[in-house]
Amino acid sequence: MSQHLLLPLAILAISPIPGAFQDSALSPTQEEPEDLDCGRPEPSARIMGGSDAQPGTWPWQVSLHQGGGHICGGSLIAPSWVLSAAHCFVTNGTLEPAAEWSVVLGVHSQDGPLDGAHVRAVSAILVPDNYSGVERGADLALLRLASPARLGPTVRPVCLPRASHRFAHGTACWATGWGDIQEADPLPLPWVLQEVELRLLGEAACQCLYSRPGPFNLTFQLLPGMLCAGYPEGRRDTCQGDSGGPLVCEEGGRWFQAGITSFGFGCGRRNRPGVFTAVAPYEAWIREQVLGSEPGPAFPTQSPEPQSGLPEPTDENCTIALPECGKAPRPGAWPWEAQVMVPGSRPCYGALVSESWVLAPASCFPGRISSDLPPHDLDNWRVMLPSRPRAERVARLVPHENASWDDASNLALLQLRAPVNLSAAPRPVCLPHPEHYFLPGSRCRLARWGHTEPVPGAGSLLEAELLGVWWCHCLYGRQGESVPPPGEPPQALCPAYQEEEVAGRCWNYSHWSLLCREEGTWFLAGIRDLPNDCLRPRAFYPLQTHGPWISHVTRGAYLEDQLAWDWGPEGEETETQTCPPHTEHGACGLRPEPALMGVLWPWLAEVHVAGERVCTGILVAPGWVLAATHCILRLGSTTVPYIEVYLGRAGASPLPQSHQVSRLVISIRLPRHLGLRPPLALLELSSRVEPSPSALPICLHPGGTPLGASCWVLGWKDPQDRVPVAAAVSILTPRLCHCLYQGILPPGTLCVLYAEGQEDRCEVTSAPPLLCQTEEGSWVLVGMAIRGSRELFAAIAPEETWISQTVGEVHFLPPSGFPHWLPEGGDLCPPDMARASGSPRAALFLLLLTLLIQG
């Protein structure tokens, strides 16, 4: 996974340089003094968080081109030698041919014409034998120029440190380059060389930062020959495209190259400083390579000379930077909440994302986002921020390019005329990087967003808990698609709310933002508008996909690494998972494999009848539960009992109270059956339950007997504690069943055979159901137990018409794609049938008894 963050080299699309010329005729050695002068730019003469360099400030900086574009940086160390990073030239363990590369010297802006720039071909690329990848060190390379560089005011070598040279930690040094100005954000035109001041970090301080899990929970072991520079709080750093370039420190009026830009975890991230190849330890290697070339690189002695033998000072403490965003005094008191006032519109809520930028829905500014011109009344727009005495004025509106047609991109950024001082309030919210993985079960809140109506009651009621990615993805219609694994941006984020809070709290129209907390820090995780609906478990649009756009526009929004890593079983799941197909009414019979903590059987209901017994019920549609008639209605009783249904209780460990759902039964429906009492009853619930992992309808089986499916009797171990158990069974062919029971079965009865030792797993008084799992993974209800029997079940399929007419929204699987029993020839049963099987007599006896009692 580290590959995601050890950013590979990107080709900066910089065209071949107009005005630069290939110059090989000059022999500059004659013009130079014997002892090569180094590290002195002409007097007077991105890097992330840096700024444009002045021309001629860094005359040793070169640009290494391949295929006509800038790939890496380098430094001129002698007229014929350039120092750079090995990883620029090694792909899959192979050194690229020198002929593919050229060195551009004396260049400032790479968007020509280039005064004073010239190009040299490369005659050799030398890489240490022990180089095997940036993380393993020795990331340096020497390039021999086909002809010496022409030294001048904008082309001069840098000084190299001797092996004994010590750069004190805390020293302010400079890194330069034409690399990205943020992660995945290339340097804009006119491609002017960027410079940034970075502080050298001691080995202990750097190791301390990299030992704390960061992106992808990764840590990194610093090796000898590496050095770090940057800041614990991040924000200023080298980035992709700067590799190979120099990190230089001034000493006694000369610039020494302390490091070569090598890598880092991302760019400018908190506690992830840039990692450089230390140059001093490679003095001998460099000298060996350049032997005989005159003049060679200069290694001036350090003055005052370092006292060799002394250990490096280790007095630095381990200073970890804490997030600067996302801290709130208490949920609901959001220090980033910004109220945007546009003349003629209701106030619109957004979030402060940096000193100068507010993020809000683009739909807050209708009519103002379609044209390229700034809104004519921008002067009159105001932004109210917490604890600011006066309203802020607005300088610019930048809508997302897809804002007008894509709800997921309904975003706009507003730039304030003057940056605000960040403190406890206002304080920006944290934004997630694209690879952020919000853990299932994360504690989240809904916050005002856009034109939201005032929240009735306390805003603190809007608590939510995040569903796992599998659930979110599969519940909300991504059928047959694979579930994005951790590290890939999800298509949706699903907060689940407490049912009771939701009941009766409906808004006519509302926009919401989803804030999720990690280690006490709040992230803006998602956005959603809910036209005309109650708050229910819903899919929010994840904001993490917009992180790059937001940082590109704002150049400094607070993107923060993931802070919580306890992935649990779902995160460890490495196999790609797919969602079972849906029926026309949506998702049914979903159950993650392997089953996660929490609910194992989302459709399993406890049906509490008249306060005296509990029957098994199965949720077949958002407002309907199917149960066995004999358990619900006692024989002889003429009154309709008081029935309560509980969902979300049937877990390996029961879900928190907040996930349980209870409903009253308002009617009991039975099919018309002549003579015998019908075995199946439909219970109508007082209100719908929103599909969620604790209340999800099962799929219904359309007919026949599932061939080769794995089937289970799902019950409770005992009716008191009601811990769900499943006993593995096979369903017998109708012929076998018929023969075993010698024709006394009512039509539509299924017989099962228990797997070895499974007969006694669940008790039968609560009338357990018979379920099977399809090959795609959906769970299907096939039958409900017949009174008093372990082996006999009333099939669902014969009642398909009645069930569909009564409920409407049930999920009968399409008959195609579900294997049926083939018709079997002959009615005759083998004469020894009854003797051959295990316990047909006992079953027969029970069945007779059942029929007698019912009759």
Ligand code: 4AZ
């Ligand atoms: C790169 O890929 C690279 N933030 C260079 C430096 C850093 C990260 C990536 C350090 O060239």
